[in-house]
Amino acid sequence: MELPFGKDTTVRVRYAMCDTEGNILLNPPPKNLEFSLELSVHPDASPFLATLFPEISSGIERLRLVLCVDGSIATDQYSTQIAAALARLAPHLDSSDTVAIVAARAAPALIAAMTPSYALPSYAMSTDAFSGRGISRIAYACLWSLHSLKPRTLIIITGSDDYGMLDVLPSDVVEHARTASTAIWCIVLGNRVEAAPWEFIATHTGGKCYRVSSLGQSQSLEEALEDIIRSFKFSSRGTAAIPASFAARLESGCTVGIVSRGGDSLLGDSIVAPPASAATPPRQIIALFASGSSTIDSIYLPLLDALAAVLRENPTQAIELIGHAYQEGKRDTERQLAADRVRAVAAALRTRGVLPAQLRLRALGDLIPIYPVASSAAEHMLNRRVEFRWLDPRLLPYELVVGYMWSETEALAQQQRWQERGFNAYIEEVVIEQRPAFRVKLWGYATHQEAEAAARSIAQRYKVRVTVE
Known part of the structure; x- marks a missing residue:
């Protein structure tokens, strides 16, 4: 799925018709099928309906693929799983497909240059190739891959948050991928990774985000890779135009469903896209x-x-x-x-x-x-x-700490008390002497000077100790 981005007002989707056994039908029989999109931005609101117009008929496409594998210490535990899945990737590719493999580290490392799928070197799919250290810059590696290798398809495999998004954000990756007509798919390993940045990238470039939850499940990772390749090679495309006012509302997150109607049949599938704000790294x-x-x-x-x-x-x-x-x-x-x-x-x-x-x-x-x-x-x-x-003063980065407590109930009561006094307050979980604790913070201060002045006023008025962060 490719949601609108910037001033675009078109939703683009890939879809495939399958038989009852799950086999993709390259030439679906004509049954006067009508396809439509249902876009929902709020669960209680009626969905917006848009007619989906076929763009390209079903067929087999040639892959120019880059596998961008996170090489950080957090993904190191999955290195054997990744190597095993990539080693079994060849049967799903054609001889005309080309593949490159990049390790996303503090600086991107080219493990295998763009080469025919049957000629991938064995060392490029070994566990050592994906051993992880330190922090990686996954978004930067994606941008580097787009410029250096010019793929039509890019697959991100990661078991880590991108802690190195210091100069390249998900929106930058989306912008460059759309300019290059590159679809990006993402596979998130484990349950601790924040998937929203990868979901944002995938749903705005024509891809999809998968999560493989359990350590050691190389089969699940292999199945996700196979599904991505099948989705790209054996699919139809369609577009739906939506009003600019509604396209802007999609930035707050949405559910997109595709529905086909014909005769007595009704088929459908859907995907959830996160809000644009969730793509900001934590x-x-x-x-x-x-x-x-x-x-x-x-x-x-x-x-x-x-x-x-x-x-x-x-x-x-x-x-x-x-x-x-x-x-x-x-x-x-x-x-x-x-x-x-x-x-x-x-x-x-x-x-x-x-x-x-x-x-x-x-x-x-x-x-x-x-x-x-x-x-x-x-x-x-x-x-x-x-x-x-x-x-950045525009981000209101400065906050005031106004209290620590062991009890979450007490912290919630303090938060409500500060909100009733007219402050923006929230609770932050912390650890004190290796015990879980909580602290109440007031937010919304643009400069250090503004925060210091507020801290002095609050301390004097409410007789509490206040620190600026």
């Missing part, structure tokens, strides 16, 4: 660290280089670096370690030409681990990190 990480260390591994240098380049080009843009440590000693030790890590990243950025005034440093210690109950080396390492966030 966090950005610039470096991970070994236990007890504040030394930056060389694998993160491309990330530092890229972030520094953005900041040099925008000398008025400020960022906040946030240090984290977890299960690395006593609480004071972890706070110091988090601070050392932040200072190390700040120093590395300054040596790359970033102005000191562009950097604000904060160390949270063990307060906000990504994985409070870490069970793998990757999860432990992701807790030992330095994140960054853009301090």
